[in-house]
Amino acid sequence: MTSILGISAFYHDSAAAVIVDGQIIGAAQEERFTRIKGDPSFPHHAVGWCLEQAGLDIEEIDHIVFYERPLVHFERLMMTYLLTAPQGLRSFLHTLPEWLTRKLWLEREISAELNVKRKIHFVDHHRSHAASAFYPSPFDQAAILTIDGVGEWSTATWGIGSQSTIDLREELRFPNSLGLLYSAFTYYCGFKINSGEYKLMGLAPYGRPVYADRILKRVIHLMDDGTMLLNQKYFGYATGLTTTSAAFHELFDGPPRQPESQMTQREMDLAASIQTVINESLLRMGRFIHKSTGLDQLVLAGGVALNCVATGKLSSDGPFKQIWTQPAAGDAGGALGAALSFWHRELRQPRSVASPDGMQGAFLGPDIPPESSQDDAILRTLGAVWDVLDETALQRRIAADISSGKVVAVARGRMEFGPRSLGSRSILGDARSETMQSRMNLKVKFRESFRPFAPMVLAEDAAAYFDSRQESPYMLLVYPVAERLRKAVEQTDKFGIDLLKLTRSEIPAVTHVDYSARLQTVDVQRNPFMHGVIGNFKSQTGCSVIVNTSFNVRGEPIVNTAEDAYRCFMATEIDNLVVGNRYLERTRQPHPPMDEAARAKWLQRFELD
Template sequence: MVSRKRVLGLSAYYHDSAACLLEDGQVLAAAQEERFSRKKHDDRFPHHAVEFCLKHAGLSIDQVDYVAYYEKPFLKFERILETHLAFAPRGLKAFMMAMPTWLGEKLWLPQVIAKELGWDKQVLFAEHHESHAASAFFPSPFERAAVLTLDGVGEWATASFGVGSDNRVKILHEMRFPHSLGLLYSAFTYFAGFKVNSGEYKLMGLAPYGEPRYVQTILEHVIDLKADGSFAMNLAYFDYAAGLRMTSAKMNDLMGGPPREPESALTQREMDIACSIQVVTEEIILRMARHVKKETGEKYLCLAGGVALNCVANGKLLREGIFKDIYIQPAAGDAGGALGAALAVHHHYLDQPRQITVGQDWQQGTYLGSEYNEAEIKATLNGFNASFHSCGSIDELTQRTTQCLKQAKIVGWFQGRMEYGPRALGARSILADPRQPDMQSRLNLKIKFREGFRPFAPAILAGREAEWFDLDRPSPYMLLVAPVAESHRLPVDADLDHNHSGLSKLKIPRSTIAAVTHVDGSARIQSVDDQTHPVFHALITQFEKETGCPLLVNTSFNLRGEPVVESPAQAYTCFMRTDMDVLVIGPFLLFKEEQPPWEETENWRDEFQLD
């Protein structure tokens, strides 16, 4: 009998807990805890995600050989303790708040993990940025590559670079806390009135509405940026090292007032701040990339860490041509640490060889989560007394869905295995016709219940990118932003554009695919091929056949403040709680007007198993 080496990777206790199961170096299943618990960015032990991974593989925990955790808690505790001692007596309140959790739980993680899993063997620990680096390089399509990781902070490291080759990733250099690009960006996220660790996307989306008025202010006062991309932060402007806030009162003076109150009206100041920190972030990343290229001499680059989710910076990095190509881990944040830790154990600890198909990553489109068969979906719909139509073939399904999209209807789309990572990539998505000029505002305000400035992404048939965007390669994970091609841009009157400032710029159509074109003429692109998601590819193909447009609006299937839906029950509930017109779930089509009346109850989460 062939002996299989199975590794369960875990990330938990900071944000975006997740689990990942490998067998002989191949990922069998991976998912974030939030999808099951319904608590956005859930940081608790990933019980549900572990249960899913084991169930999907048909295994018990006793059949797992190794458990890997994505960082080293003692090193992290050392950093927290030394930081508080360095800033004492400032930060005493924050220190006293953190200590009970550390002394009661986090310092005992080997025992805690063993107890939570029912595990009686050793728990292995990778370093935080080792986990990020492993998650970036080992699934990549490159035989060897430079690796750059960027986030808030792990144990001590906030950024690192190294080289991946064969079955090893070697870290060559790191930048250390409290100087951090992730924390710098999060500090300005906080200052603009958005929530840290979840509002960074909003800051990036807000940036094109502003002007880079504060760039020099940031470079002259807030950070000391070097030619190699390293920098020192002037800690007088920040409070995260010892306090309970991200920025200090001195930042208020520099930025002309206090942080914006969450949910209050956005002003031109916040737009200009967003634009400015985005410009600074891009400059830091470009300098770092040039330095990494110089130090390693590698042709390719792999990226991970939360900052690698900044798709605007990624697009600029690609266009600069510093590296021949880049690969970005689709679960680049802490959730991807579960995968990275498992891969680090498989290759570094067990010294197992790396299997690679040159030019093709092996993350299976990152469709690594749960799936539901036709019988399970049907039982759920019957439980709601829902009205649905069954399609006998993929052709019928895509033809009927295309008719709905052509009528400017908004479609909930639930097909196949759930995505691992923050992006909806056509498994748990909301879809629409990108040609409709009012579709962005409709989706934001009536479906997602979120800020009207938030942009949406186009999902385009792989191989067609260059026809519609200034992009000469696939972007399968929606992690690259590129300008819309001139041939699809609309002429914009310069005086009209100048007279519109801030969010009023939304009123001006800028391309023939207005719903996915941001105010700066760019789009965040997802390429869809017929191998990783054949049903989604078939739908876009059918849409092009009938409209001449080979792309759709694709956004995540969720409401503001909630995780992406995981189950058919969650999909139906989200469908009924919004102005979504159609739900396509497995082979079934549901039309809103045919559904029984929806009654919102206080305990609807319990009734529909959304705990």
């Protein structure tokens, strides 16, 4: 038996993953345990949980692998400072102390953190991404594309995966980066880098791409193969502490939007413009890679692969027949990729292709089992009151409550690995409701009212509701709502965010203003419980689509334990809660509803993104 522990840490979204004889035993992000969103600290809790899941002590782990090479990263930093001196003093003073006293000695640091005297192995950042995309994918052979902000030097790589080998052919190098370009606009529009990118993506349909031309002519040089050069005149990330420069602010008519200030049409137009550019770049990259490899399957990973609008376009308009994206495409997934890469590449172990794929539905995290005396004890401590239902009754009950307009949260089974809730830690609602969207945003999630919700649809019925080209089990592809379900929108003087209030389809709660939807197809192999819930909903209502959003409030990491779930339930206006096989009704809980002041205090615990 060979066990490998993969770790990603120290930048953002720390995580750990453990594989035994090539099988993924568990993977989890540190934020879920520490309740700090994107927690970059050493993932002690995640490691502890992974070891427990594998039934091993840390001394019994055969290999420990980190998802990046600190030396190559340091080389990039030093060369950047060298080539940009004397403009980078502030960044130099900000970055070097931590590198000189900690990150450069990472091998010792990790050994000390884990309390093992052991060689620590390092895998390239983009190789980790590539491994996380290819090895668990359902393909024998596939083209690979990884894109993110930056790893060591690479900001994007492509290659070919075949059986157990990954041959990465070419890279796009720092400072030219799609991820950093998108992050610059994220920051400029007043959102937090590394977590606000998906807000910018959600904002794009409200705007018009009026700045796209300016971006293409002045800010970047986009080439036919999708790669780009970034005009450093407009950026500050190479030499300073901000991503954009004064020239950037001048070009786009003003300073960056202050976080949490009023959203204007300018931000919406900027979001639409940069989304157009990213879509085009990814599409060109896809065509280039398809032509170079001759392969019809593509696997994706890296933070930019979470831009499901762009990957949806690549799926709809691009040359590939099938696209598979690693559900934990960001840096957390690097922990899993590093471990898998080590197993297949360094230990030269063969790979067997799993069906429907090797990610087990992304349900790789801590479990909330149907019955557990430990969870009973925790819930009793918190004063909860519940009924116990068997699985079939539970599915029927959830479906009935959703169809009567209630919002139901589910915390059941193993937690998802990656940023999307896929039914194990989810809040569900009726997609047919015209008021569900704003109710969920304002009363349940306490977040910006412009943000759309995603649909969960029975895989076998997906084509009836959406113009989808393929399955999307991990909610990572955006497709248009089918023409026949759309409703004509009357001419109105509404603009911007108010547009979301207009009913656009038979499933308005999940239809964005451009008729798009971020789809999750639910199949019986990967997600039997939710398949049963939606199946029941379909027999009760005739509709195979429900709303699925992550079980958390704004700024909070997705709930992990039964305790997190009950706390979040009590702090919000969620009607009913499922924890394992327990059904908790809001009206039967002995606690008084949380008042505004108590809720404000609760929300303060979570930093805004």
